[in-house]
């Protein structure tokens with residue numbers, strides 16, 4: 001069997017053997033985090049072998065169908081409308097609630113902000129610079145949407161102990177240009193649900209739209225029992241909700257939804273264009289060609305697990321999360337941040353470098369996610385506890401305990417306080433070059449370790465950090 005020509009990135013002159021191609025593809029995963037062993041506490045939503053096999057099969061069955069044109073592929077239309085009906089039901093929407101299937105939480109949020117902006121353009125043309133009011137814990141996708149659609153984000157502080165949005169500050173931030181309020185159920189970093197009922201009342205009072213970001217919570221909170229505060233369409237002021245299936249719905253990646261209280265509101269989301277020489281483009285979402293694979297895989301897992309299956313998984317995850325949080329609070333030097341409502345939470349330390357802790361855990365075969373300090377939230381480590389992690393909680397805790405002990409005496413990690421203050425006046429490109437010697441990375445390859453780089457970035461203002469990160473990614477996605 002001939003080997004694939006050794007020209008990375010160039011198209012082979014001749015075709016190659018399928019077995020060899022698959023072998024090469026599998027080999028590419030060699031440096032990935034070990035998710036299949038249940039040792040990864042972010043990015044991964046693993047429902048177990050039986051459900052996964054079904055998701056694969058369903059995806060495969062609809063690999064080629066195109067959701068672009070419902071007249072050609074009524075199957076995709078049926079999949080989408082049935083999935084959205086399930087979502088609306090879980091979020092207690094009445095028969096007027098409509099929505100669309102999207103490629104992810106970010107697309108759902110982009111659409112929601114575009115819809116609010118276009119509605120304001122139509123109904124409030126006097127608004128020249130639309131504004132969106134959000135707590136500092138809201139997902140970065142809202143800032144991305146603001147950048148894309150020229151909406152001004154107005155950030156409000158959260159409570160420094162609970163990390164929940166503060167309704168009075170949100171009320172104070174509203175003015176004649178406000179088009180949308182945002183709250184999370186729950187926030188990613190700390191897993192807390194914002195006071196949705198209070199913020200909903202403010203939205204009603206000021207007659208503005210309100211988005212609840214339930215990307216994380218939409219397929220989790222409805223199964224978590226009576227202690228969960230009301231966060232969905234039962235709250236009168238809530239007009240739109242994003243809800244992902246590719247997180248705690250355990251669907252294949254590429255599965256989220258954006259729901260609106262009425263089709264009158266959703267109308268502003270839809271793009272239609274027949275003013276060119278080609279086919280009429282009528283897109284309810286950002287994408288035009290849309291693979292039906294993610295829809296089929298999503299439909300399959302919803303029907304496979306059913307309410308009972310999701311309730312069982314949420315019970316397991318809630319209980320594993322409580323055990324891990326109690327154990328973390330017991331480890332000298334570590335403490336959990338706020339009081340998470342669910343299976344997402346984070347912990348910080350007054351004495352240890354948490355980035356080094358994350359790196360040490362990585363060497364022990366675990367992935368836990370470093371998060372920079374921002375606002376009242378110090379540098380910390382985030383965990384998302386899913387079905388795939390539950391069986392490994394004891395091993396994880398014992399390694400985390402050992403790791404915290406091991407790094408306790410390992411000396412300080414150089415951080416931004418070691419930088420010459422003059423460096424901070426440089427452009428991101430210049431600063432990146434200056435930092436190469438400290439970080440040991442020219443950005444063209446993935447660094448071996450991240451703790452030193454993270455410690456450095458953590459001490460910088462976020463705008464400078466963002467400039468450096470963008471510079472890094474601009475280099476990283478170079479030619480092989």
Ligand SMILES: Cc1ncc(COP(=O)(O)O)c(C=O)c1O
Pocket residue numbers: 103104105106107139141184186187188213214215216244256
């Ligand atoms: C609360 C919240 N909103 C939005 C998103 C963005 O979702 P995606 O990564 O699917 O675009 C995430 C992702 O983790 C999230 O946690």
